[in-house]
Amino acid sequence: MTDRGGETDFDLLRFGNLRIALLHLDTGAIDLLGNMDVGKNINPQWAPDGRSLAFVSDRTGINNVFLYDMVDAQIYQLTNMFTGVQGITPLSPVLTWAPQADRMAFVYYEDGQYSVYSLENPRSLRRSPYRGPSAQPVVTLLQAEAPPLVSPAATTTALVGTGAASTLHATSAPASIYRSAAGFRPSALPQPAESSAAPPPVTVRALLDSVTLALPDTNEFTFRPYKVRFTADYIARPTVGYQRDNFGRGVFGGTAVALSDILGNHTVVLAGSINGRIAEAQFLGLYVNQSHRLNWASGFSQDPLYFYGGSDKTRRGDSLVSTTRIRRFVIRDLFAESSYPFSRFNRIELGVHAVNLAEATLSLLTFSDTAGHVNDQQLVQDGGPSATFVQPSIAHVHDNTLFGYVGPFAGSRSRLSVSPAFGTWQFTAGLVDYRRYLFFRPFTIAVRGLMFGRFGRDADRFPVFVGSTELIRGYTAGSIRNHECSVNGPSNSQTGCAALDQLVGSKIAVGNVELRFPLTRSLVLGFLPVGFPPIEGAVFYDIGMAWDDASTVKWSRTAGDDPVLVRTPLRSWGGSIRANVFGLLIMRFDYTKPMNRELKHSYWTISLGPTF
CATH class of the missing domain: 2.40.160.50 (membrane protein fhac: a member of the omp85/tpsb transporter family)
Structure with missing residues (x-):
């Protein structure tokens, strides 16, 4: 491969397309092969007889395998791929030709994977010499002036711009039209003999002349309501444990599961953990609906909080009692939240929380003798006050910031809320x-x-x-x-x-x-x-x-x-x-x-x- 050619200028650091060239080892001369002025031409492989070589070129817009004949100096297209013969990088080797087995192998990118295919006797795929695509004529069909596709009398109507060979034989029966590279023809007519040359690519502009022809009948479509089916997005690794000592026993563990539908409009989150008593378990149940512009969520949560409440020592008879107090708050929250965006950068948030806060004092009593040996432990729970309140909220949020690696670096953010x-x-x-x-x-x-x-x-x-x-x-x-x-x-x-x-x-x-x-x-x-x-x-x-x-x-x-x-x-x-x-x-x-x-x-x- 080389970038030699008229477009390459080393003084201006301008380089042309990649071409295939021959290096004569005896003289050191370099001969550029003909018909290499278009596209990227890479990965040449000699044929077993040395009279031709295969290479990969994107001259059609997609990487395909071509054959260069050393006798007639012509190029022949061997493949016509949808996604291309290509590797991970633009210049990755993707083609090889076994000289003794006469078998060619190439890499084909499909469904996000790189698959390897092989061809026996690849030179048998050679047809007419490759010719570059010519400019496609622009055809405009005016609905008011277009002749009917079906006529009671048998006629032959030529479509302007599709060539003289393209005719429509109208009959009294409903017509089905087939659009080929050469033009239009009724589907009932036999397909004409195909040329050995690869068909030129069809541009979007050339397809616009027939966008309204042969459209499917929408009355035959079957419409069914979308059914929400939840599948797991992720499951946190569950933990389960059991502990026992001389003064008691307990269990602990927890996990979290997130579910959603295939569109991501509905989400369910379930999470929980326990460490001793169910009354002090941590739990979250949440449902999120994002199917409309107004996003909303509702759920229930329970969270325990612990605070150190002091300690002291007292004497009861011959025993020394050490008391450690812990203030425990269990917050239970039944909530609903919603968010309505006015634009990509501004939204309003509404919510309401029904909160119950239960307070208790946990006293851990440790009984020991005069020598300091622990004889017993007791956990005494004293109920405290409980509070319940309802808290609605409203907030206006603005955010058009751009984030970097560690935080925002441009834009502005604001939040105004009352609850x-x-x-x-x-x-x-x-x-x-x-x-x-x-x-x-x-x-x-x-x-x-x-x-x-x-x-x-x-x-x-x-x-x-x-x-x-x-x-x-x-x-x-x-x-x-x-x-x-x-x-x-x-x-x-x-x-x-x-x-x-x-x-x-x-x-x-x-x-x-x-x-x-x-x-x-x-x-x-x-x-x-x-x-x-x-x-x-x-x-x-x-x-x-x-x-x-x-x-x-x-x-x-x-x-x-x-x-x-x-x-x-x-x-x-x-x-x-x-x-x-x-x-x-x-x-x-x-x-x-x-x-x-x-x-x-x-x-x-x-x-x-x-x-x-």
């Missing part, structure tokens, strides 16, 4: 979240403003912590508790530490600004065929605060202000590195310097998940 609650607990939750991404290649300026709060009689029942790495970096609970909670907090403290109290409230406000830029575009290990996606860096500034109805909000705290009651904005700045780990997860490494802590040392945090 009041009625019942045992009464409150109203509101959210305003706006994010903007300004892309200046290769930099992105990301800005976020967020305000969330609960208002009403029971707003303080759901405190929110603002010190997570998703909101304000540099104020994580672990860092503050280890360095700034060495003494007991004031009597009105919620957490026992005044530094943590300023991060907890029924309302929060957060602002973030980031300058994002690529650190590496392509990282490839030299000794392993492994490439890592680009790594992103960022410089950020965070500001935010949390407060409740009893708090006093100030821009800065003065001497003598109670840190629990007086809330001021908390600020931090630093740098960040983000990486997408093979598409499995996104890791973020933040080096943050807090500006409103007693200990203002910078420190590292590691987080998982995309950026805001």
Whole structure:
């Protein structure tokens, strides 16, 4: 194969199509074979007698096998494929010719697979020399002026543009028309002798002259209603276990199943897990309907939550009783959600939740003797208050962002929502979240403003912590508790530490600004065929605060202000590195310097998940 020819110019770095050429080993001369000016001509294979060679060419628009005769210098088409004789790459070898067996094998791409076919004596498929396709005439049939296909008198009508040999012999019976490469003919007439040359391809423009001929009768179609049949999309690996010791026994396990129909309009999700007691089992049953523009879902969920409630030791006679208390909340939620898109970027969401929250205190009593040997254990459950409320919600969502490897880099996102609650607990939750991404290649300026709060009689029942790495970096609970909670907090403290109290409230406000830029575009290990996606860096500034109805909000705290009651904005700045780990997860490494802590040392945090 070579790109030699008149179209190749090495000075302009312009190269022609691939051709077949002969290299004379004795003189070093190169002779280009004729009729190679069209298409890509590759993979030449000599015939057993050396008087011809086979090759693959896409001169017809599809890769086919051709034969070049060295005697008459003509090309003959041997195959006429639908998808093509081709391999994985455009120049992959796909053809071979066994010299002794006179058998040819080639690769044919069909149904998404590469199949190998063989031909005995392939030269027997040779017909007339190949001629390139000629321009097809444009034929227009005007319905008002077209002669009838059926006439009471036997006539011969020639169709304009189909050639003189194409005639229609009309009869009094219904006519069936066959369209061939040569033109139209009644199906009752015998097929004319076919030419040995391969027929030229039919273009879409040439087919437009007969789009209304011989259409099927729609009255004969059978219409049946679509029936929804669910099949499994995936099944999470189930786990089943049993445990027993000297103080009791229990079972644990869980699985998840997702089902959908063939169109993906209906989805059912069932998931559950148990760890000891059925009353504390985790369960989710969900049905999603996406068959119309209004998408909706309904289901039921149960989730247990556990919180440490303290411990103590008492003496009962000769036994020492150690008591560990755990507060348990079981949240049962019957819900319905819907989403209606106004466009690709804007939608409205409606929903309603009927929630029951049951509280209990689990006390684990451990009895031991004076020597410290455990004699017995008991689990005592004390029922607590139960609350039930109904919470409708409405939200407007906008999102036209473009995502990169670790998060969005262009566009904007916003969400405005209101959700009041009625019942045992009464409150109203509101959210305003706006994010903007300004892309200046290769930099992105990301800005976020967020305000969330609960208002009403029971707003303080759901405190929110603002010190997570998703909101304000540099104020994580672990860092503050280890360095700034060495003494007991004031009597009105919620957490026992005044530094943590300023991060907890029924309302929060957060602002973030980031300058994002690529650190590496392509990282490839030299000794392993492994490439890592680009790594992103960022410089950020965070500001935010949390407060409740009893708090006093100030821009800065003065001497003598109670840190629990007086809330001021908390600020931090630093740098960040983000990486997408093979598409499995996104890791973020933040080096943050807090500006409103007693200990203002910078420190590292590691987080998982995309950026805001």
